[in-house]
Amino acid sequence: MSPELAEIWVYLAASPLAALTVTLAAWLAGLRLHAAAQRSALVNPVLVAALLLVALLLVSGIEYRAYFEGAQFVHFLLGPATVALAVPLVRQWRLLMASGPALAIALVTGSVFASASAVAIGWAFGADPAVLATLAPKATTTPVAMGIAEQIGGIPSLTAVVVILSGIAGAALGPMLLTLLRVQDWRARGFAVGLAAHGIGTARAISVNETAGAFAALAMGLNALATALLLPLVWALAMP
């Protein structure tokens, strides 16, 4: 490397500019590809962007820690974005209250089932405790799942990947399964997809039916809350 190039490299490595730029560029590429694939849930923009950036890091030999130094400014916004979920929740408050008790029971049973089935499958196939703690909160939206995983001894960055893959699986295959099971009520279809496949499932539900979309957003927010409240307590009791 010539002295001039080395100087530029030192500047780029020390500033968040490069990491922020490639993160936004990869996200734009993900959005473009998603649109080109007729907004198919299988071509998820988060997955595309992450794959592009992982490939970039592996090819260039840049360490993840160095990349995250810059990308943390995007990552930081997950906090305020989670707080912002209060806005859609409050907007749908009346809708929620109209069938409150039914949804409350559906929420708790669904939330427990989602965590328990993930842990049971992981355990049956010999996953170690750190992987089980990573899988347990996978139905919730990423910032919440990562927070819970960190708290109960999981691996937050692996949780983010597991959550995103669960969202894609649920959004792409869930509606077909619900049709097979003859669940025709749009409220129930949306609630199920939002609870088990968080934001990616919710985005899918909104594009199909407005009522399903509203109930998916509701289930996503409420399951984040229910899992964050229940899972660390249950985990502390079950895994002393």
Added chain:
Amino acid sequence: MIAALTLLLACQLVGEVTARALGLPLPGPVLGMILLAAGLLARGGDPPPELAAVADGLLRNLGLLFVPAAVGVVLHLDLLARAAAPIALAVLAGTLAAIGFTGLVTARLLRAWSSRDVA
């Protein structure tokens, strides 16, 4: 816009401090979300337009905010490979089982609840 962002950050800050001070099993931002929702409901429900615009803008780009953390998989490729079977099965079978179960339970409960209303 700055006022709305300040409100979101303030709710998160109060959430983080409260969660730590009381040792609550909740991430700070989730507690902040509850605080904000409670506050909005207390003052009548409708989010002020400025807050709604900032919240909708953030939530429209929620996917982007996941990207830096998702790239972190690069640190765990060996672990992902070692536990590939349990992770793949928990993701696929676990998620679909949860959707099927929740869909059936929710449909049944909503039917029971609305027929109770009619009766």
